[in-house]
Amino acid sequence: xxxxxxxxxxxxxxxxxxxxxxxxxxxxxxxxxxxxxxxxxxxxxxxxxxxxxxxxxxxxxxxxxxxxxxxxxxxxxxxxxxxxxxxxxxxxxxxxxxxxxxxxxxxxxxxxxxxxxx
Numbered sequence: 840x841x842x843x844x845x846x847x848x849x850x851x852x853x854x855x856x857x858x859x860x861x862x863x864x865x866x867x868x869x870x871x872x873x874x875x876x877x878x879x880x881x882x883x884x885x886x887x888x889x890x891x892x893x894x895x896x897x898x899x900x901x902x903x904x905x906x907x908x909x910x911x912x913x914x915x916x917x918x919x920x921x922x923x924x925x926x927x928x929x930x931x932x933x934x935x936x937x938x939x940x941x942x943x944x945x946x947x948x949x950x951x952x953x954x955x956x957x
Contacts, residue, residue, distance in 0.1 A: 868918065883945070883950055
């Protein structure tokens with residue numbers, strides 16, 4: 840992925856076309872909620888990396904709040920499906936990872952505010 844654009848936490852500088860695809864994918868991530876927590880997975884910090892190459896091949900690296908998360912069978916397929924539905928995405932590879940382990944420090948301020956943590 841020489842020309843891959845990597846999104847870590849937020850959309851980085853990228854050619855307009857790829858940046859727009861990445862932003863549309865992130866908007867889709869924001870429609871996916873952990874069924875036990877009333878905050879979307881993007882604000883929870885469950886998306887570790889989003890890479891899109893010039894051909895639209897997309898790789899998502901994500902985690903869950905715990906390896907025993909009851910939503911483990913539901914969230915990854917939903918995330919993959921949402922990304923596949925974005926115009927400009929030609930394929931999706933989703934990697935579910937446990938390192939680094941998720942912690943509340945990975946949540947955005949908006950998520951912490953929503954949960955009454957700040």
